[in-house]
Amino acid sequence: MNTLLKSVNDSSEDSLSPLTSKLEQEDQTSPKMSSNKDSQESQDPIACEEGPGICALMLTVISLFLVLISMPLSLFCVVKVVQEYERAVIFRLGRLLTGGARGPGVFFIIPCVDIYEKIDMRSQTFEIPPQEILTKDSVTVFVNAIMYYKVA
Numbered sequence: 001m002n003t004l005l006k007s008v009n010d011s012s013e014d015s016l017s018p019l020t021s022k023l024e025q026e027d028q029t030s031p032k033m034s035s036n037k038d039s040q041e042s043q044d045p046i047a048c049e050e051g052p053g054i055c056a057l058m059l060t061v062i063s064l065f066l067v068l069i070s071m072p073l074s075l076f077c078v079v080k081v082v083q084e085y086e087r088a089v090i091f092r093l094g095r096l097l098t099g100g101a102r103g104p105g106v107f108f109i110i111p112c113v114d115i116y117e118k119i120d121m122r123s124q125t126f127e128i129p130p131q132e133i134l135t136k137d138s139v140t141v142f143v144n145a146i147m148y149y150k151v152a
Contacts, residue, residue: 056093063113077111088116123150 052060067074082088082103090097090107092114101119109116130144 052093052095059093060110060113063110067111074111078108079106080109080116081106082118085120085122087119087121089119090114090116119151121151123148 067078080088082105084104087101087103088107089101090109092110094115097114102116126147126149128145128147130142133141133143135141
């Protein structure tokens with residue numbers, strides 16, 4: 001029985017189509033995912049940048065310079081206050097700043113570079129309008145509900 005299986009496997013490997021053998025050759029030459037970080041860093045030409053680029057840093061420095069020049073007037077745009085039940089999520093040039101949500105209290109943003117979004121942490125209610133439902137045994141039932149949600 002084993003000899004029959006070996007002969008079937010050998011004959012199936014020999015009868016591979018040219019496309020399959022070509023794909024196997026490409027698969028052998030393509031880069032593999034490995035657990036070794038050093039070999040992956042040296043082989044991977046496409047690496048993702050985690051930090052801000054040089055343009056982002058230049059825009060931030062220019063914006064800070066403009067804030068310092070117009071200091072008394074810029075305080076109205078730079079200083080923000082978040083209440084006790086709120087948090088502020090700050091995005092710098094579209095990316096989330098490290099440190100997560102700010103607040104409650106006073107925080108600073110850089111105009112033209114930072115965008116902040118206030119998030120309400122209180123429990124909210126949403127009333128669902130009552131609906132009339134017909135069951136299998138032809139009985140009408142009125143159903144209403146109230147939905148509670150909270151951003152945690």
